[in-house]
Amino acid sequence: MEDTVEDLYQQLIMERARAPHYAGRLVRIDGEAEGDNPMCGDQVHVMFASGDGDVVQEFAHQTRGCAICIASADLLGDVVLGRHLDEITSTVDAFEEMIRTGTRPTRSEFDKLAAFAGVHAYRSRRRCATLAWQAARSAIIRMMEAHHG
Numbered sequence: 001m002e003d004t005v006e007d008l009y010q011q012l013i014m015e016r017a018r019a020p021h022y023a024g025r026l027v028r029i030d031g032e033a034e035g036d037n038p039m040c041g042d043q044v045h046v047m048f049a050s051g052d053g054d055v056v057q058e059f060a061h062q063t064r065g066c067a068i069c070i071a072s073a074d075l076l077g078d079v080v081l082g083r084h085l086d087e088i089t090s091t092v093d094a095f096e097e098m099i100r101t102g103t104r105p106t107r108s109e110f111d112k113l114a115a116f117a118g119v120h121a122y123r124s125r126r127r128c129a130t131l132a133w134q135a136a137r138s139a140i141i142r143m144m145e146a147h148h149g
Contacts, residue, residue, distance in 0.1 A: 009115035017067035022077035026060045031143035035135035037127050042069040044132045048139055054085040066128050073132035079109050085140050092137045099129050
């Protein structure tokens with residue numbers, strides 16, 4: 001029997017929650033921010049290194065929370081690496097819109113991120129999915145201000 005798309009998405013979330021690719025701490029940090037959801041206890045710390053210019057070259061996160069929160073923070077790493085800070089902020093906006101509405105953007109970076117589209121149906125879980133992304137937005141804004149005065 002074939003897995004449904006929802007089953008595959010659920011599997012992706014569980015795999016990234018159990019074995020995150022970007023969990024840890026960077027040696028050199030150009031931007032960082034924390035997010036905290038006291039309602040459920042989720043906590044996230046995202047870190048970026050941008051090297052020359054405004055392109056993210058390294059990403060790491062330290063996340064304590066539910067599977068949705070950990071997987072979301074980890075998949076954020078797939079999206080930000082090699083991308084310009086300006087591009088990332090528009091992706092953060094699109095991700096948050098998807099969580100609010102359930103509408104999946106057609107942009108290529110949402111191939112995996114679409115796994116979180118169903119979270120919109122569970123209002124209490126939306127913050128679990130967006131916590132790392134909101135922290136990333138804060139870190140990126142600070143990085144852009146530092147780079148551009």
